[in-house]
Amino acid sequence: xxxxxxxxxxxxxxxxxxxxxxxxxxxxxxxxxxxxxxxxxxxxxxxxxxxxxxxxxxxxxxxxxxxxxxxxxxxxxxxxxxxxxxxxxxxxxxxxxxxxxxxxxxxxxxxxxxxxxxxxxxxxxxxxxxxxxxxxxxxxxxxxxxxxxxxxxxxxxxxxxxxxxxxxxxxxxxxxxxxxxxxxxxxxxxxxxxxxxxxxxxxxxxxxxxxxxxxxxxxxxxxxxxxxxxxxxxxxxxxxxxxxxxxxxxxxxxxxxxxxxxxxxxxxxxxxxxxxxxxxxxxxxxxxxxxxxxxxxxxxxxxxxxxxxxxx
Amino acid sequence: xxxxxxxxxxxxxxxxxxxxxxxxxxxxxxxxxxxxxxxxxxxxxxxxxxxxxxxxxxxxxxxxxxxxxxxxxxxxxxxxxxxxxxxxxxxxxxxxxxxxxxxxxxxxxxxxxxxxxxxxxxxxxxxxxxxxxxxxxxxxxxxxxxxxxxxxxxxxxxxxxxxxxxxxxxxxxxxxxxxxxxxxxxxxxxxxxxxxxxxxxxxxxxxxxxxxxxxxxxxxxxxxxxxxxxxxxxxxxxxxxxxxxxxxxxxxxxxxxxxxxxxxxxxxxxxxxxxxxxxxxxxxxxxxxxxxxxxxxxxxxxxxxxxxxxxxxxxxxxxxxxxxxxxxxxxxxxxxxxxxxxxxxxxxxxxxxxxxxxxxxxxxxxxxxxxxxxxxxxxxxxxxxxxxxxxxxxxxxxxxxxxxxxxxxxxxxxxxxxxxxxxxxxxxxx
Numbered sequence: 001x002x003x004x005x006x007x008x009x010x011x012x013x014x015x016x017x018x019x020x021x022x023x024x025x026x027x028x029x030x031x032x033x034x035x036x037x038x039x040x041x042x043x044x045x046x047x048x049x050x051x052x053x054x055x056x057x058x059x060x061x062x063x064x065x066x067x068x069x070x071x072x073x074x075x076x077x078x079x080x081x082x083x084x085x086x087x088x089x090x091x092x093x094x095x096x097x098x099x100x101x102x103x104x105x106x107x108x109x110x111x112x113x114x115x116x117x118x119x120x121x122x123x124x125x126x127x128x129x130x131x132x133x134x135x136x137x138x139x140x141x142x143x144x145x146x147x148x149x150x151x152x153x154x155x156x157x158x159x160x161x162x163x164x165x166x167x168x169x170x171x172x173x174x175x176x177x178x179x180x181x182x183x184x185x186x187x188x189x190x191x192x193x194x195x196x197x198x199x200x201x202x203x204x205x206x207x208x209x210x211x212x213x214x215x216x217x218x219x220x221x222x223x224x225x226x227x228x229x230x231x232x233x234x235x236x237x238x239x240x241x242x243x244x245x246x247x248x249x250x251x252x253x254x255x256x257x258x259x260x261x262x263x264x265x266x267x268x269x270x271x272x273x274x275x276x277x278x279x280x281x282x283x284x285x286x287x288x289x290x291x292x293x294x295x296x297x298x299x300x301x302x303x304x305x306x307x308x309x310x311x312x
Numbered sequence: 313x314x315x316x317x318x319x320x321x322x323x324x325x326x327x328x329x330x331x332x333x334x335x336x337x338x339x340x341x342x343x344x345x346x347x348x349x350x351x352x353x354x355x356x357x358x359x360x361x362x363x364x365x366x367x368x369x370x371x372x373x374x375x376x377x378x379x380x381x382x383x384x385x386x387x388x389x390x391x392x393x394x395x396x397x398x399x400x401x402x403x404x405x406x407x408x409x410x411x412x413x414x415x416x417x418x419x420x421x422x423x424x425x426x427x428x429x430x431x432x433x434x435x436x437x438x439x440x441x442x443x444x445x446x447x448x449x450x451x452x453x454x455x456x457x458x459x460x461x462x463x464x465x466x467x468x469x470x471x472x473x474x475x476x477x478x479x480x481x482x483x484x485x486x487x488x489x490x491x492x493x494x495x496x497x498x499x500x501x502x503x504x505x506x507x508x509x510x511x512x513x514x515x516x517x518x519x520x521x522x523x524x525x526x527x528x529x530x531x532x533x534x535x536x537x538x539x540x541x542x543x544x545x546x547x548x549x550x551x552x553x554x555x556x557x558x559x560x561x562x563x564x565x566x567x568x569x570x571x572x573x574x575x576x577x578x579x580x581x582x583x584x585x586x587x588x589x590x591x592x593x594x595x596x597x598x599x600x601x602x603x604x605x606x607x608x609x610x611x612x613x614x615x616x617x618x619x620x621x622x623x624x625x626x627x628x629x630x631x632x633x634x635x636x637x638x639x640x641x642x643x644x645x646x647x648x649x650x651x652x653x654x655x656x657x658x659x660x661x662x663x664x665x666x667x668x669x670x671x672x673x674x675x676x677x678x679x680x681x682x683x684x685x686x687x688x689x690x691x692x693x694x695x696x697x698x699x700x701x702x703x704x705x706x707x708x709x710x711x712x713x714x715x716x717x718x719x720x721x722x723x724x725x726x727x728x729x730x731x732x733x734x735x736x737x738x739x740x741x742x
Contacts, residue, residue, distance in 0.1 A: 171669060184517075210461050246443070
């Protein structure tokens with residue numbers, strides 16, 4: 001009988017009844033398979049971390065290559081980190097005759113100057129054909145309590161005009177160096193162009209809204225209704241019908257800035273709190289501000305590398 | 313080709329032999345009016361679902377109650393839920409072959425069918441929610457390797473196909489025990505992979521504080537297994553009620569023990585997560601502000617029942633002397649199936665109660681169009697199973713281990729079990 005060859009004594013007849021307990025070998029086998037599966041499940045996680053790891057390494061080499069002690073050194077790292085992501089090789093269709101140049105676009109907002117008047121919000125709505133009944137704007141101005149940068153106590157729906165005893169933090173798409181929205185898009189319908197602008201291909205978007213989930217700045221918005229713009233106010237340089245049923249967001253006014261202009265919000269600010277420019281140009285407003293003032297970025301601890309800075 | 317597993321030699325009317333399976337369409341003709349009424353009701357819901365979907369395609373997302381504050385809604389709750397319910401089936405099926413849990417063997421066909429149909433329902437939910445369903449093909453043309461959605465979507469698709477292939481293999485007996493075992497080795501990892509990637513759709517977002525936790529993955533696995541077994545319980549009892557097939561009480565009893573174990577692990581993980589959010593040395597405003605909404609705020613009505621129903625179900629199944637009673641098992645199963653649905657909704661809402669900019673959002677409740685689409689999909693799934701019960705040979709031929717007569721007296725076994733437990737109780741009491 002085979003049973004007698006077992007090294008460890010087993011109860012007689014144990015094999016005659018259908019076994020309800022696990023044999024050790026079977027259990028270990030099962031464990032092995034389970035371990036394999038867990039490893040397989042981790043693959044996506046590792047993949048998400050990869051782009052960050054590679055560009056961090058690249059940034060390090062770039063830093064060591066830069067001139068030591070030079071003033072540009074500090075910004076060189078930021079510029080180097082801001083690489084195209086999922087860029088298909090040609091500009092997005094609504095900027096097809098305006099390909100990215102050598103610039104690295106960035107914005108600096110002076111929160112000491114901002115009075116919370118929302119002029120930037122309205123200028124942006126008009127410039128970018130945002131549906132007047134769509135219920136969102138690209139820019140949200142947060143009314144902050146004195147002594148706190150805590151978003152949980154901020155108020156985005158404050159009364160028109162702003163109050164002197166609060167301070168204001170305008171938030172929009174940060175055109176991150178490591179854009180979670182671009183990493184999260186299942187179909188590569190959104191990408192980062194070589195000059196740093198994160199764009200959406202409205203003709204490719206499948207409307208899954210995953211980018212809205214992954215964005216830590218609530219910068220992306222879905223067109224639940226058809227965007228409605230009075231005929232006389234339609235900006236012919238910006239798509240309109242194509243945005244129905246897909247996600248849209250701030251494009252750093254790609255239609256203006258790629259042809260030498262500035263963004264509508266920068267232009268509209270009555271107190272000059274917004275500066276928009278090229279980090280590759282050492283004499284641009286943004287370069288000078290970042291080198292001379294103490295600047296911070298919103299949720300910098302998340303490591304998305306936003307390209308909008310705040311100075312106070 | 314003569315099939316080994318088909319024991320009936322004479323040709324019955326209405327039976328169509330196709331790809332090695334006897335599709336018994338004749339059984340549909342003999343079906344009772346009650347059966348056809350049930351089919352009619354389901355068909356009506358499927359039709360209403362189609363109308364609702366057409367409304368959505370014509371009018372766009374405005375007919376939904378999802379908005380920027382909660383960009384995903386009932387469809388995503390259902391996606392997590394159905395994918396989870398699919399798991400239980402696979403776990404039971406896999407334990408037969410992988411761990412030699414032979415007592416579950418009679419259930420394998422229903423279990424695998426359940427897994428396949430629920431995954432199909434999950435995928436239908438995704439399809440009917442996207443405003444540009446045709447563009448889903450972009451997922452095949454230019455998939456983004458860093459997007460969790462690509463992994464869970466493809467995993468669900470492959471898993472569904474796998475389940476139906478598996479069902480075919482079990483029914484036809486192709487390849488014998490060896491192939492069935494090999495299929496388990498593929499199917500079980502696939503199930504774990506599917507739930508891991510589904511959990512990753514939530515957990516891989518640093519933008520959503522309460523989702524951004526690795527414990528999401530084990531929670532998804534335990535919730536899925538527990539609720540899946542609960543649904544299997546319900547299906548098995550319904551299957552028993554509408555067909556001649558009888559399962560052993562000891563099988564149900566063992567399944568109840570398994571379910572109780574998984575439920576308590578599931579609740580444990582949830583409570584651990586809450587503890588981490590509130591403990592003074594780890595509490596962060598981004599987490600606590602959101603979690604308080606679920607313990608004592610606007611979402612408490614959805615969250616507290618998860619704990620209450622969960623612990624009730626566990627307590628019911630934990631009692632040894634009542635665990636074998638069908639009423640107890642069914643009550644616990646129904647409670648947990650409801651609890652997990654609420655839990656899926658709550659898990660989703662945890663990411664949406666506040667925007668990433670700290671602004672409270674409106675409580676999401678689905679619109680009529682969303683509800684009808686969801687009901688249509690549910691009805692379609694049930695219709696699929698209803699038809700399968702009649703048409704497909706779902707009972708295992710090995711059921712008849714006591715000979716060919718159908719006189720197996722499981723009632724006697726059940727009574728013996730009750731008597732044994734009563735005796736044991738008396739012993740303990742004295």
